[in-house]
Amino acid sequence: MSQKNTILAVFIAMLLLNFSLEGTAQNNSLDLTTQEKMLYRRGVETAVWAMPLTNTLAMRNGFKDQGCGFNNVAYFSEIQDYKASVTTPNNTTPYILSFWTLENGPVMIEIPAIENNVGLWGALMDVWQRPLADVGAKGRDKGKGAKYLIVPEGYTGQTYDADYVLTQKTKNGYTLLRPIIPDDSEKSMNLAINFTKKMKVYSVEKPKPTKHVDMANKYIDGVVHFDMSLFEMIADFIQEDKLEERDAVALGMLRGMGIEKGVEYTPSKREKEILSVAAKEAQEYLQDTYFDNSPKANLGNGWTVLTPATSYQTVFNWVVESGAMALDDRGSSYFAFFSSAEEFNLTNPPTMYLLTSRDANGDKLKGEHTYKFTVPANCPVNQFWSVLAYEYNDATFIDNVDKYGVASTEKLEFNADGSCDIYFGPTKPKDVPESNYVPTQAGEGWFPYFRFYGPKKELFQGKYQLSKIIKLNQNNMK
The missing domain is CATH 2.60.120.600 (Domain of unknown function DUF1214, C-terminal domain)
Incomplete structure (x- = not known):
C-alpha cells in the first residue's frame, strides 16, 4: 500500500471514531466552547490512536525508574506479582524484557541457544508493537540461538556477522520474552536466570557489556494512566522518535492540541482540565470496546479470543484489506495486553x-x-x-x-x-x-x-x- 493510501486509511479510521461529545461533556460537568469541544474530541481520538505506543512507553518508563535502562535486560528471579504493574501478566512464567533505541546506531540482540532444556520464546518489536521477528524456540532461530541486528530504515552499513538483519521504522523498540521451563520451582527459576544472563543487547557502534537487572519485588508503574500524563507522554515521544507519514492525520490533530515536533508543549490549566477528562473518556471507550463491542472470535459461552482477526491477519500492522486502519481494534486490544507476534x-x-x-x-x-x-x-x-x-x-x-x-x-x-x-x-x-x-x-x-x-x-x-x-x-x- 502506498504511503498516501495509508494516510487516507488512518484518516478514514479516525472519522469512524464517533463519540458523543455533548453528552460526555455534560456527564463530566464541562461547559465547553466550540474550540474546546474540538480539543476534547481530538484528545479522545489521539488517546485511542496512540494506545499501542503509550502502552510501550509506560512500561519502558516504569522499568527505567527501577534501574533498567536502554539495552539492559530485565528479568524476574521470582514470578511477577501485582507490584509489576503491566497489563494482563501471567504468574506461571517469569518475564524477560529489554528496551532499546537506535539513537546511537544499530542494536545487536543475541539470543542464546537452548541449553539444559531451557530456552526462550517471544518477539522483537518496534515501539508501536509491530513485530520485527519471533525469536527463540518458536521463532526464526528455532532454539538454535542467533544474532539479530536491528537497523534503521535506509541503513547500508556493515552487519557485524548477524544471522538476521531487521529494519525498524522507529528509534525505540522492545522485546517480551519468556523462558521455557517446566515449572516455577527454585531449580527451574535458577536455570532460567542463568540462561537469561547469556542474552546480550548492545549498540554495535558503542558496545558495552549487557546489564541484567533483577526486577523481582520492585514496584513497576508500567501501565498507562488515563489523565494528563498520557498526553505529556505522547508529546515526549513526538520529540524523541521518528515520525511516520502514515500518522500525518493524527500528528495534525496533535498539532492542533499544541503537540508538535520541535515545539515545546505548554498546555494551559484549562487545557489540562479538558484533556484529563478526555483521557478518562478514552479509557471508558476502550474498555467498552474491548469487553463488549470488539469483533473477537467467540469460542463458546461468551469466551472470546483476546484480539480481533485484524491483528493476526495483518501481522499486527492493523491495516486491513479495504485500506483502513483498524484503530478501534488496535487501541482496545492494547488497553488490555502488550506484545505481538510475527507468526500467530x-x-x-x-x-x-x-x-x-x-x-x-x-x-x-x-x-x-x-x-x-x-x-x-x-x-x-x-x-x-x-x-x-x-x-x-x-x-x-x-x-x-x-x-x-x-x-x-x-x-x-x-x-x-x-x-x-x-x-x-x-x-x-x-x-x-x-x-x-x-x-x-x-x-x-x-x-x-x-x-x-x-x-x-x-x-x-x-x-x-x-x-x-x-x-x-x-x-x-x-
Missing part, C-alpha cells in the same frame, strides 16, 4: 488465551460477589491450563491479594467426572478448598483470562467449550 493463527498456536467479562446472567463481574467457574473435564492441552483474574479498570493483577489465579499444575481438587470448580470472591466460601479459590476485591470490577498452554485441535474445532461463570448467593454457595 487460530489453528496451531503455542498458546491460546480466552477471556470473558460477564457472568451467566450477562452482568459484569464484580469483586464484591462470589462466583463459581467450572473447568470442564478433558481440557484440550498438551501442557497445562491456568485461569487468572485481573482488574477491569487497568487490566493489571488485583492489588494486595496473595493469589491471582490457579493452574492445573497445582494441587487442585477435581470432581469425580474430571471437571474442576474454581471460586472467585472477596472471601472464600465455606467448605471450598483453598487451592480452588481466587480472591477478588470488593468494589472493583474484574475479568479472567483462561490460558491453554499447548492447545489441542478440539478447542478450535468447537468440541470443547469453557463454561459460563455463575454468580452465587447464600442459597447456592456451592
